[in-house]
Amino acid sequence: MKRIDLPVDEKTIRGLRVGDEVSLHGVIVTARDAAHKLMIEDRPDIVRPYLEGGVIYHCGPIMLRKGKTWSVVSAGPTTSIREEPYEADVMAEYGVRAVIGKGGMGPRTLAGLKAHGAVYLHAVGGAAVYLAGFVRRIRGVLMLEELGLPEAFWLMEVDGFPAVVTMDSRGGSLHEKVRSGSSACLDALIQGR
Amino acid sequence: MTDRLKDTFLEMLRRAATDLPPDVQLALERAHGKEEKGSTAKRAMAILLENVQLAREQSRPMCQDTGTNTWWIHRPSDIPEKDLVQAVHEATRRATRLGYLRPNSVDSITGKNSGDNIGLFHPVIHVHEVRGRDLAMDLLLKGGGCENVSAQMALPDVSIGAGRDLDGVRRAVLKMVDVAQGRGCAPGALGVCIGGDRATGFSVAKRQLMRQLDDASPDPALARLERRLVTECNRLEIGPMGFGGRTTVLGVKIAAAHRLPASFFVTMAYSCWSLRRAHARIRGQKVTFLDRSFLAEGA
Numbered sequence: 001m002k003r004i005d006l007p008v009d010e011k012t013i014r015g016l017r018v019g020d021e022v023s024l025h026g027v028i029v030t031a032r033d034a035a036h037k038l039m040i041e042d043r044p045d046i047v048r049p050y051l052e053g054g055v056i057y058h059c060g061p062i063m064l065r066k067g068k069t070w071s072v073v074s075a076g077p078t079t080s081i082r083e084e085p086y087e088a089d090v091m092a093e094y095g096v097r098a099v100i101g102k103g104g105m106g107p108r109t110l111a112g113l114k115a116h117g118a119v120y121l122h123a124v125g126g127a128a129v130y131l132a133g134f135v136r137r138i139r140g141v142l143m144l145e146e147l148g149l150p151e152a153f154w155l156m157e158v159d160g161f162p163a164v165v166t167m168d169s170r171g172g173s174l175h176e177k178v179r180s181g182s183s184a185c186l187d188a189l190i191q192g193r
Numbered sequence: 194m195t196d197r198l199k200d201t202f203l204e205m206l207r208r209a210a211t212d213l214p215p216d217v218q219l220a221l222e223r224a225h226g227k228e229e230k231g232s233t234a235k236r237a238m239a240i241l242l243e244n245v246q247l248a249r250e251q252s253r254p255m256c257q258d259t260g261t262n263t264w265w266i267h268r269p270s271d272i273p274e275k276d277l278v279q280a281v282h283e284a285t286r287r288a289t290r291l292g293y294l295r296p297n298s299v300d301s302i303t304g305k306n307s308g309d310n311i312g313l314f315h316p317v318i319h320v321h322e323v324r325g326r327d328l329a330m331d332l333l334l335k336g337g338g339c340e341n342v343s344a345q346m347a348l349p350d351v352s353i354g355a356g357r358d359l360d361g362v363r364r365a366v367l368k369m370v371d372v373a374q375g376r377g378c379a380p381g382a383l384g385v386c387i388g389g390d391r392a393t394g395f396s397v398a399k400r401q402l403m404r405q406l407d408d409a410s411p412d413p414a415l416a417r418l419e420r421r422l423v424t425e426c427n428r429l430e431i432g433p434m435g436f437g438g439r440t441t442v443l444g445v446k447i448a449a450a451h452r453l454p455a456s457f458f459v460t461m462a463y464s465c466w467s468l469r470r471a472h473a474r475i476r477g478q479k480v481t482f483l484d485r486s487f488l489a490e491g492a
Contacts, residue, residue, distance in 0.1 A: 021236075061257050062254055062259075062294075072294075073292045075257055079341060081376060102378065104375070104435065126336075127252070132253075138422060141281040150296065152255075166436075182374070186367055186429060
């Protein structure tokens with residue numbers, strides 16, 4: 001397990017390879033569909049300080065408010081491929097070093113990881129209570145009114161958040177490897193009656 | 194009666210969001226046992242089992258996406274449908290306030306979240322009047338990740354050599370599972386419908402997800418196809434989360450619907466590993482929460 005403290009530099013990230021398990025320490029920022037659209041169309045500066053050398057988490061959490069403080073109930077990853085049209089540009093615009101999600105992303109993002117020096121981290125989908133256990137506290141929330149609770153930018157201070165590198169900055173992708181294996185097997189299965 | 198209904202529906206929502214039925218738990222434990230020691234797949238299975246335990250102990254939603262809530266309710270004639278719908282809505286609002294459900298209902302035109310999980314066709318409620326005195330309920334919470342990889346094919350399909358027969362169905366399901374990869378939070382459970390119109394296909398396929406993972410279709414030919422598809426889907430080695438591994442599906446459940454001569458649809462409702470079902474029955478004053486659907490109970 002490799003420890004990553006946030007914010008993180010490009011060299012550390014370029015040293016990561018597909019298959020590496022990492023634990024994240026510091027502030028990660030949730031952003032999903034509406035947030036990505038916004039980051040490309042409006043390029044808001046309000047999120048910039050948290051994303052420079054930082055991490056985007058594809059997650060729409062369940063949060064409860066007690067008085068003025070928020071607590072996280074469940075916070076697992078959402079499917080990343082929906083951000084494929086935006087992610088490479090978001091990384092370039094905001095200096096993001098890693099994206100956490102599930103299911104992997106496509107060639108545009110893979111090229112972006114290589115160009116900007118970033119990685120794609122896979123968290124275990126559906127393990128939302130387990131993963132919420134690594135959130136020490138909620139630093140704040142941005143654009144809650146505009147985006148709604150699941151879509152807002154939640155600033156989560158995490159301690160040891162676990163994930164696996166499945167796409168690295170050298171063009172490596174576990175998702176491509178698994179897909180090519182399964183597709184070859186599919187061809188064989190389709191032939192056999 | 195209305196308070197009992199509301200309380201029962203709320204408890205079903207809580208159970209579905211925070212716990213898994215015994216057959217799903219068992220299937221996940223077996224899948225964990227089969228993965229190679231030290232593999233990413235085995236680690237993922239261990240994490241999701243730990244997650245299930247934490248969710249159960251802490252009564253917190255095991256996945257933050259508490260999904261589309263689909264209800265199937267069989268009612269005796271003396272309980273009006275509108276009372277049931279109202280009770281489901283009130284239980285849904287309460288479950289959202291209590292944090293058992295994420296506000297998950299978005300206006301498709303304005304993009305505004307309703308905040309309480311009530312909206313157009315949200316939640317989905319199928320009510321049927323039946324003979325007898327029992328009120329029987331099934332509930333499914335199914336998240337967006339696996340809904341997005343659910344799919345339908347029209348046969349024949351030349352690209353996979355699929356004709357209008359059971360072997361064509363087999364090919365179509367394998368193809369759709371390969372397209373899905375790990376994006377539906379594999380290992381998944383598949384509900385499949387052969388035939389129907391497009392809408393019925395999805396409806397019947399989703400209903401199959403209420404079956405026990407270890408049961409078999411009463412039709413011997415479909416039962417054989419179910420077993421074969423479990424084996425063959427797992428040979429694709431997409432594995433947990435799409436990390437590569439030995440379990441890609443936990444179960445395949447197939448049913449058929451009559452079709453038009455011109456149409457032959459194969460529909461796959463893909464559920465993530467977190468197959469969140471809840472079941473209950475009300476008989477007179479007595480509320481019973483069940484491990485399995487009232488379909489399996491013979492209600």
